[in-house]
Amino acid sequence: MVFKRLRQAMGVGGPSVETVLADPSCRPGGQLAGRVRVTGGDHPVDVSYLALGLVTRVEVESSEAEYDTDQEFGRQQVTGPFRLAPGQRHDVPFRFAVPWETPLTEMYGRHLPGMTMGLRTELEVARAVDQGDLDPVAVHPLPAQELLLDALLRLGFRLAGADVERGHLYGVRQGLPFYQEIEFHPAPRYARTLNQLEVTFVTDPQQVQVVLEIDKRGGLFTEGRDTFGRFTVDHATAHTQDWTTHLDTWIRQSLSRRGLLS
Structure with a gap:
């Protein structure tokens, strides 16, 4: 069109x-x-x-x-x-x-x-x-971005929306004065411990820097706090990874370290 x-x-x-x-x-x-x-x-x-x-x-x-x-x-x-x-x-x-x-x-x-x-x-x-x-x-997403987004969909996460925030992410090489946060409702397997998962891509010609932010649920004896994870994905080799397993492992380990997932 x-x-x-x-x-x-x-x-x-x-x-x-x-x-x-x-x-x-x-x-x-x-x-x-x-x-x-x-x-x-x-x-x-x-x-x-x-x-x-x-x-x-x-x-x-x-x-x-x-x-x-x-x-x-x-x-x-x-x-x-x-x-x-x-x-x-x-x-x-x-x-x-x-x-x-x-x-x-x-x-x-x-x-x-x-x-x-x-x-x-x-x-x-x-x-x-x-x-x-x-x-x-x-x-539209690049192939490497699409692989990660599809993996979240397979894990049961549901797209909520997105926004763009002015500022720079700590520890991330970033050229533009803003970054995008793509928000997901939690997958059923994490629904009792997660409020939301946010994904940020900071991309260059060689790779995608991926920032994951977990917004945990607070309870009677726990305080809800955000957990961050960062890793890079090379455009050339992104298709060789099992991203569904990788993301599931990272989320479970992040929650387990804080005693929120058995």
């Missing part, structure tokens, strides 16, 4: 911009291909640049408040300055490199609740910057 947008960029009589994606689906580390058509208005203008950027919704926590905001990332300039005559069409083909750490928006064949992602086109004319609406983008 091709998403289109046609809008007036700089007021009455100004240029208009139409952005067309050849395919709105992608994976982290992949590309989005398409073209931007800038059409001149009723007077000549000097365009300073045309740029593209991915935008997602990010949760920000501070000592004063907690709020959501749009976060642009992976920004790329696709043209330098050019002159646009009245009524002239200027087509700009592009290949937008999707950052490796881009959050996922699609899982198990459906949209991931809580996630938004879009490609924004920005045009500057006479020092006035116009940012258009978002063209929706669907980000």
Whole structure:
């Protein structure tokens, strides 16, 4: 499906911009291909640049408040300055490199609740910057990520949703100023001891850093606390591991060490 947008960029009589994606689906580390058509208005203008950027919704926590905001990332300039005559069409083909750490928006064949992602086109004319609406983008898991997610499904975990939080994870090499948490309801075998399992992927061209967070249930004589686990998965060898067994073993050992699982 091709998403289109046609809008007036700089007021009455100004240029208009139409952005067309050849395919709105992608994976982290992949590309989005398409073209931007800038059409001149009723007077000549000097365009300073045309740029593209991915935008997602990010949760920000501070000592004063907690709020959501749009976060642009992976920004790329696709043209330098050019002159646009009245009524002239200027087509700009592009290949937008999707950052490796881009959050996922699609899982198990459906949209991931809580996630938004879009490609924004920005045009500057006479020092006035116009940012258009978002063209929706669907980000699917990489094979290594998909193997881990499928393993959780086989263990009986149920997808709850996801969010993106601003900040950096301790002990993890991270390029973007935010990270995604994918939330799962506990599998039946863990339901009496777990509230939730959260998974974070921080990916680069060679491997996926995986952060698991267990939100344990509190009881009459125990306090619910989070437990973290970290490991890396190489893209090239991910298919050689039994991830169902690996994840089940880690969760059981984490709970057993705290006397929550016999």
